[in-house]
Amino acid sequence: MSARHEILQRVRAGVGKATYAARRAAAEASLRAPLRGPQPSIGDDLVARFQDKALSLASSIERISDPAALPGAIKRFLAAGGLPGQAVVSADLASLDWLGSGLEVAVRPAVDADRVGISSCFCAIAETGTLMLLSGAETPATVSLLPETHIALVPRARIVATMEDAFALLRAERGGLPRAINFISGPSRTGDIEQTIVLGAHGPCRVHLILSGESL
């Protein structure tokens, strides 16, 4: 007997219900109309909430009014921090005027030698100060993972309240799931040596968020 068959037989015996077809139909119906659990009450100012939470997770934040100002803002941020002026940029941001800013950027997935990665995000979640990134040809996951510094553009209009709202947006705008959905909440961290928190375990040790768009 195959392992699959034997395990499913044991599970069926343990579940102890005969009505497979009806239970299967009910399960599929519940997937078509997913229900939310308890939802937070976090007020209407999602941008302020997002900022507060992101700051508490050790990210830094600045605001620009127009995404076109992104290359210049990044140039200043890197210079102020004594960080290198070379960066890898995800393809969906390639059309910005990087050359004019004086930054030296490469548009491709990141490699080990890259020190700065610049990405967009699919959306951001106010409840927890979290970015939601989707992997894809234009948005490689390594850009937010391998470099020590990750800089992300967060359009204010893309800040939603909860993870559930982010999933709703995903279902509305995309057909299916990408290989990886990454929820990122601040720099990589570990506490595995004597419970002492250290930033920059394997992923970025610095996350800088640039909020774009006019405030209402």
Add this chain to the structure above:
Amino acid sequence: MAAAKHSQAMFFQARAGEKIRNKVLQKALQKAKPLFVGKRAKAIAALPDDGFEFEALRTACVDIRNRVLGDLDVWLELFEERARATGAEVLWARDGDEICELVIDVARRHGVTKATKSKSMLSEEARLNEALAAAGIRPVETDLGEYIIQLAGETPSHIIAPAVHKTIDEVEALFAEEHGRPIESRTSADIPAMTREAREVLRQHFLSAEMGITGANFLIAETGSAALVTNEGNGRMVTTLPKVHVVITGIEKIVPTLEDFATLMRLLPRSATGQSISNYVSLLTGTKQPGDGEGPEKTVFILVDNGRANLLGSAYQEMLRCIRCGACMNHCPVYFSLGGHAYGWVYPGPMGAVLTPLYTGIENALDLPHASTGCNQCASVCPVRIPLPDLMHRLREEQVERGLRPWSESWALKAWAWLAGKPALYRWVVRRVSRYLQWLADADGRIHILGLAPGWSVGRDLHVPAGRTFHELYAARKRA
């Protein structure tokens, strides 16, 4: 049971004594406990700030887990179909040996010589690292804590903080040897530099491994995805860089929808580390897609039973709700007196005291259901309301029913029952015992060696009882 051959759980008592006398271990545990407890307490206390009630969130989490377990056959088949539709392969393993066979087979098919691993307790159940090494495939643990204990040749002593028993000096000695440098004197100010050192070594492994092995915190039936929750980012590395991704996970880990996952994520990190969310939460679906410049070409799910299916429909089914947050051990006085290794198998603390006998055989872990003070803290913090002390009691009852208790214990209980049925004799005996204990005590009122049960007084003293028995005092008061 196949898992029993690797279990050391029958040596719990011998190990407990050894762990209590280990001053280095005791120092590490005393440092960790208030941090674990304090961080969770703060996170749970802050829930009302966001309009949440802990009990309402718990109820929602319990409902999700019960819903899945009540129709697990349906959910498993739904998950399997949807995962296959995304291009992943779905395999099944009855036990740890089958996990090892399947992983090695996948590795051979893809010419794998090195596998990077993100923390997976199921791979500990299977002793996968040993099997991989024997097959000529190098396993590299990449969670910093797991890396430390892999260097030490040990097993995890905690399910979310595997190296909680290691002090900085021990870690320094391991790093110096593995990284080929002299041992330096280290203080906590050096921990960032030590973390950096491990990061640089492990980065090269991430880039060169052909296979990434992970567990899954949850499997999502709706989308056929694995959910992976990490803080370090190692989970992202091993699921992004190697060409093959293998997910090893228990059959009970399914949740129906993305919404259900979002609900569970409100309690998992808070219960585990006191974080409102872990740094990286990834949902991994299928393989790299057309046009993707990175990501695995092959994704394999291994759905594992290893004793789980037997709990369905049993008195222990509630244990399958467990989401592996570690809160029960973080709040357990027994765990923090002994550390995790005393428990002798993969899972320590209250959840281990229930799971180890159930997965490896009740007769192979007789002491574990007794490794409890009955304080109930584990049940009161459990995000999915598993009645851990009740399950331990049930296991104790089963030991008695199956005649697994020592003859002296049943004899003593029968003798007591006989005695308790004869009030006059009972009072006379209790008076004598009370006087005897007073005679044993030293000037401070402590008994160092308990005459009839000397084993009991190894490592603790007994306070001498009050001068007279309850009956004597009661009679005296009535006269007065």
